Amino acid sequence: MTGESPILAVSDLVAGYDPGVAIVKGATLRVAEREIVVVLGPNGAGKSTLIKAIAGLVPISSGEVRLDGQEITRLAAHLMVRHGLAFVPQTENVFALMSIEDNLQLAGAILAPRLKAERIEATYALFPDLARQRRLAAGRLSGGQRQMLAVARALMVSPRLLMLDEPSAGLSPKLVEIVFAKLADIRRSGVTIVLVEQNARAALAIADRAYVLAEGRNAHEGKAAELWGDPAVAQLYLGGIRAAPQGGRP
Amino acid sequence: MISSLNLQLLDLQFLADGILAGAMIGLGAIGVTLTYAILRFSNFAHGEFVSFGAYATLLGSSLLGAIAGGFTEPIGPFSFGWGVVLAGLVGMLLTGGLALALDLVLFRHLRHKAGSITVVIASFGASMALRSAIEFIFTSRPAYFSRELQIAMPLGLGVKITPDQLLLIVIAALLVTLMHLLLTRTRIGRSMRAVSENPALARVVGVDVASIVRVTWITGAALACAAGIMVGILVQIRPHMGFDLLLPFFAAAILGGIGSVPGALIGGLVVGIAEASAVQTIGAEWRGAIAFLILIAVLLVRPTGIFGKPA
Amino acid sequence: MTVDLLGQGLVAYGSFFLATALSYAIICLGLNLQWGQTGLFNVGVAGFVAIGAYASALVTTPATSAHLAGYGFPIPIGWLIAMVAAGTASAFVGAVTLRLRADYLAITTFGIAVTIHLVALNAQRLTGGPFGIGFIPRPFAELAETPLAFSLANLALIVGVLTIVYLGLERLARSPWGRVLRAIREEEAAAVSLGKNASLYRLQAFALGGAVMGLGGAIQAHFIGFIAPDNYQSSLTFQVWTMLIIGGSGNNRGAILGAVLIWGIWSVSGTGIAAIFPPEQQARAAALQIVAIGVLLSATLLFRPRGLIGELATVSRHIDGGAELEAERQASP
Numbered sequence: 003m004t005g006e007s008p009i010l011a012v013s014d015l016v017a018g019y020d021p022g023v024a025i026v027k028g029a030t031l032r033v034a035e036r037e038i039v040v041v042l043g044p045n046g047a048g049k050s051t052l053i054k055a056i057a058g059l060v061p062i063s064s065g066e067v068r069l070d071g072q073e074i075t076r077l078a079a080h081l082m083v084r085h086g087l088a089f090v091p092q093t094e095n096v097f098a099l100m101s102i103e104d105n106l107q108l109a110g111a112i113l114a115p116r117l118k119a120e121r122i123e124a125t126y127a128l129f130p131d132l133a134r135q136r137r138l139a140a141g142r143l144s145g146g147q148r149q150m151l152a153v154a155r156a157l158m159v160s161p162r163l164l165m166l167d168e169p170s171a172g173l174s175p176k177l178v179e180i181v182f183a184k185l186a187d188i189r190r191s192g193v194t195i196v197l198v199e200q201n202a203r204a205a206l207a208i209a210d211r212a213y214v215l216a217e218g219r220n221a222h223e224g225k226a227a228e229l230w231g232d233p234a235v236a237q238l239y240l241g242g243i244r245a246a247p248q249g250g251r252p
Numbered sequence: 253m254i255s256s257l258n259l260q261l262l263d264l265q266f267l268a269d270g271i272l273a274g275a276m277i278g279l280g281a282i283g284v285t286l287t288y289a290i291l292r293f294s295n296f297a298h299g300e301f302v303s304f305g306a307y308a309t310l311l312g313s314s315l316l317g318a319i320a321g322g323f324t325e326p327i328g329p330f331s332f333g334w335g336v337v338l339a340g341l342v343g344m345l346l347t348g349g350l351a352l353a354l355d356l357v358l359f360r361h362l363r364h365k366a367g368s369i370t371v372v373i374a375s376f377g378a379s380m381a382l383r384s385a386i387e388f389i390f391t392s393r394p395a396y397f398s399r400e401l402q403i404a405m406p407l408g409l410g411v412k413i414t415p416d417q418l419l420l421i422v423i424a425a426l427l428v429t430l431m432h433l434l435l436t437r438t439r440i441g442r443s444m445r446a447v448s449e450n451p452a453l454a455r456v457v458g459v460d461v462a463s464i465v466r467v468t469w470i471t472g473a474a475l476a477c478a479a480g481i482m483v484g485i486l487v488q489i490r491p492h493m494g495f496d497l498l499l500p501f502f503a504a505a506i507l508g509g510i511g512s513v514p515g516a517l518i519g520g521l522v523v524g525i526a527e528a529s530a531v532q533t534i535g536a537e538w539r540g541a542i543a544f545l546i547l548i549a550v551l552l553v554r555p556t557g558i559f560g561k562p563a
Numbered sequence: 564m565t566v567d568l569l570g571q572g573l574v575a576y577g578s579f580f581l582a583t584a585l586s587y588a589i590i591c592l593g594l595n596l597q598w599g600q601t602g603l604f605n606v607g608v609a610g611f612v613a614i615g616a617y618a619s620a621l622v623t624t625p626a627t628s629a630h631l632a633g634y635g636f637p638i639p640i641g642w643l644i645a646m647v648a649a650g651t652a653s654a655f656v657g658a659v660t661l662r663l664r665a666d667y668l669a670i671t672t673f674g675i676a677v678t679i680h681l682v683a684l685n686a687q688r689l690t691g692g693p694f695g696i697g698f699i700p701r702p703f704a705e706l707a708e709t710p711l712a713f714s715l716a717n718l719a720l721i722v723g724v725l726t727i728v729y730l731g732l733e734r735l736a737r738s739p740w741g742r743v744l745r746a747i748r749e750e751e752a753a754a755v756s757l758g759k760n761a762s763l764y765r766l767q768a769f770a771l772g773g774a775v776m777g778l779g780g781a782i783q784a785h786f787i788g789f790i791a792p793d794n795y796q797s798s799l800t801f802q803v804w805t806m807l808i809i810g811g812s813g814n815n816r817g818a819i820l821g822a823v824l825i826w827g828i829w830s831v832s833g834t835g836i837a838a839i840f841p842p843e844q845q846a847r848a849a850a851l852q853i854v855a856i857g858v859l860l861s862a863t864l865l866f867r868p869r870g871l872i873g874e875l876a877t878v879s880r881h882i883d884g885g886a887e888l889e890a891e892r893q894a895s896p
Contacts, residue, residue: 057456058455059452059455059456078455078460079452079455079456080454080455080456080458080459080460080461081458082456082458083456083457083458084458089456091452091453091456094450094453095453096453097445097446097449097450097453098449099445099449100442100445100446100449104442104445107439107442108439108442108443108446108457108459109457109458111439111442111443111457111458111459112458155457159458288666293666294666294669294670296606296669296673358861358864358865361865362864362865369602369604369665369666369669370864370868372604372606372666372669373604373804373808373864374860374861374864376606376800376801376804377801377804377805377857377860377861377864378857378861380797380798380801380853380856380857381853381854381856381857381858381861382857384850384851384852384853384854384857385850385851385854387846387847387850388847388848388850388851388854391846391847392846495797498673499670499673499674499677502670502673502674503674506667506670535685537681537684537685538681538685540677540678540681541677541678541681541682543674544674544675544677544678547670547671547674548659548671548674551659551660551663551667551671552659555663555667
């Protein structure tokens, strides 16, 4: 971390769906501009809840979230895109009953019409697969294409910060490679990325830094390369690298 | 004898009556289907939007008529004057307001959990209260927009239609087309479809769900008001007019597939035509059971309806 | 002498009031089984009550050209048939809709009530049409000459039936069957693991609840001696729902309390209207009465969804998804 102020600062966040039942019990994150930061941890650690809380989908009981210095802790979820924060959920991340075109049109709704049209064309240029079937209902796309659409949808508003919840979920290893390569591209174009991942191997390959969450709290933090090389950390926390019997999935 | 045998082989009057009734049912069914899809509950008070709309328009047109006689002058070949038209537009706004008020005071607090049935109970209670309030204020005597009698013009094939009926079918078709265009071509329409599919994702992409909820109430209520005005012009205005249409509304919405505007219209037409043919064959008093039979049939055969998403 | 007569009159009136209120309580108990214990929303209560009333009336009245049947069966047989008829109709509706969304049950029951009313009104040869059915045999008819004894005897009968129904339903709730039902209602996962069987339990509860409603309708029919289609409209459904919600849903005692209370309010305000308003305004005033009750119902749903004596735990699942329960847990130390 350099000395400049972080683009995302999460401090002692406590959050959960039911009031009084906290899933995130005090998490802290700092993300600098143009970094790729990954949040790892065993199943049930609260990674997903954390990122959803930042996005405004899960109620926050205490702590704060700052985007570019501005507090967004209690900001309504639908206003996040206006502040430059785009989120790609893990499941149901496109409108399956609406066409590809409609998905993009909706995502660009907060833009001026001409800008929106430009962005949509740019998206089609980047994803020719989607361009070819723009009238197709998004639900008819393959898993990988759907993921692409979800990411493309998030990029429509040219976000400063892109957050993704397990982008590799349900994808074949080859597709995971493609998706993560795309993420690296996106970072090169100036977007900061935070992702929650179960597949630690793929994530650490492109990440700069990583946080490890366990039982709703920070358990570890460091440069991606360090974590990659630390067998103790891998054994304790990262179910993805070794087969960890620890509470997580086999 | 021969001439009486030669009878209604091609009397398609029931078709005309059915399409007319179907248009009115369709307009109401659209509101029901949108409320169900976007707000996730069956609003038993929707019939009351129809009645309220008719009575509000009646009040407005009477007021205008009292101010200046010109407002009651029938427009051209139609039975109603500009008073009804202007009052009708205001009536749509007022009915929208009623829907918003009901949501604000009652429904909003009860519908927060998906699948909560309490809000449906509340809507049933609200429907009783509204209907009775209308009865209290206006009594149960039937009322009319105008006393002008209309002459039915023959269209061929045994079909006769009055200028009012023709105009109102055209207007209904226009309204439905506008609704369809709204849903498919505009930002608001896409947002509504998004919320009906996945409200959380809609928020994530920037849709203000609360605002969409308001739009849903207003459009559904405005269409219900239009249906009420149609019934008021073509038949009469009574406190129970909307409630009597509630079952046909539900049947049409479910037949067409919840969430589908074209489906609601087609469902309405099917119910309307079925009712009209029943009137011809087994008698008008059984009309009310037709919607129920259609409902049962749909639930047994294909519960998701014509355009509904498969379970 | 006059005091004595007045006393007798009051007792007679009181027992008439109570008997009517308790007949509503029976209907409420049926509704509670469907809603409070199974979470099913029946918007067509009036229809199932009507089925029970008409079924019993048709088979117990003497033969007549005014309507069908007229077998002159004894009253208890009539009541039994009422329960079977209403229970069967409920089973049919349940079979069609229980596997679908909860709203669809509401809409279908609504449709049934509308259709039943239509049939009662128009199938004149079957049901007597708008004139209804008269000369329904009344229990203890031999006491009709002494109004006091007659009222008290009928009251005792209704209290007896109510007690049996109440005890039966309470017993059922504590039985293994009832425990499964509660598990299904409170834990969706339990419902899922039971698979199809969850639907079967719900169906049984719904059918039984409907049968009890039919019994209530039959009892009312025989108590008054006369029924007509207009007795069975949405206002009846509305009354019964209000009784249950305000008394306390999920709770059989709440059902009985609500019935007596709401019937009390209804009667008193009805008498007040008859006393205060001139005849031509009474229909309008009656409409206002419904508005008031509707507002009362809405307020209860908003501010005290468990009603007067409903248990929080059993009710909160349906009514507000557990949030109220959670809030209570938060508030206590």
